[in-house]
Amino acid sequence: MEKRYRLRKNLEFRKVYNNGxxxxxxxxxxxxxxxxxxxxxxxxxxxxxxxxxxVRNKIRRRLKEIYRLNLYRVKDGYDLIIIPKKNVVDISYKELESALIHILKISGMLKG
Structure with missing residues (x-):
């Protein structure tokens, strides 16, 4: 994923946590x-x-790949922070993909 598509600085994360x-x-x-x-x-x-x-890096790589493959479906102009819960360790790639698409859908972040 290109750097322009990533949140990197603590200040950027804080803005999303506090005002999002x-x-x-x-x-x-x-x-x-x-x-x-x-x-x-x-x-x-x-x-x-x-x-x-x-384990954390495996989950991080999976989430980044799922997001990259579905980037065209996500609305432009937002900052997103994804936090996986403990039970993510036990689920498959397809279940994780389904969970990410579901949460993007309920948040209204998917186009169309």
């Missing part, structure tokens, strides 16, 4: 906030409660 809306389902929590840019940026936060570094 949050949505959740069984597997994920999503924070969204409108930005003044033309593209939607993504940030991932995975706590140590989820697992060790190998």
């Amino acid at each position: 809306k949050n949505f959740w389902n069984r597997n994920l929590v999503l924070y969204i906030r409108k930005n003044d840019l033309e593209e939607t940026r993504l940030g991932l936060t995975i706590t140590k409660k989820v697992g060790n570094a190998v």
Whole structure:
């Protein structure tokens, strides 16, 4: 994923946490906030409660790939932060993809 599509700085994350809306389902929590840019940026936060570094990086890679493949469906001009819950470790790639699309749908972030 290109750098322009990522949230990187702590200040950017804080703005979304403090001023954004949050949505959740069984597997994920999503924070969204409108930005003044033309593209939607993504940030991932995975706590140590989820697992060790190998497990967290696996989940991070999966979420980034799912987001990349569905980027064309997401509305432009928002900052998104995705936080996986503990039970994400036990689910398959397809279930994780379904959970991410579901949470984007209930938040109104999908086009059309």
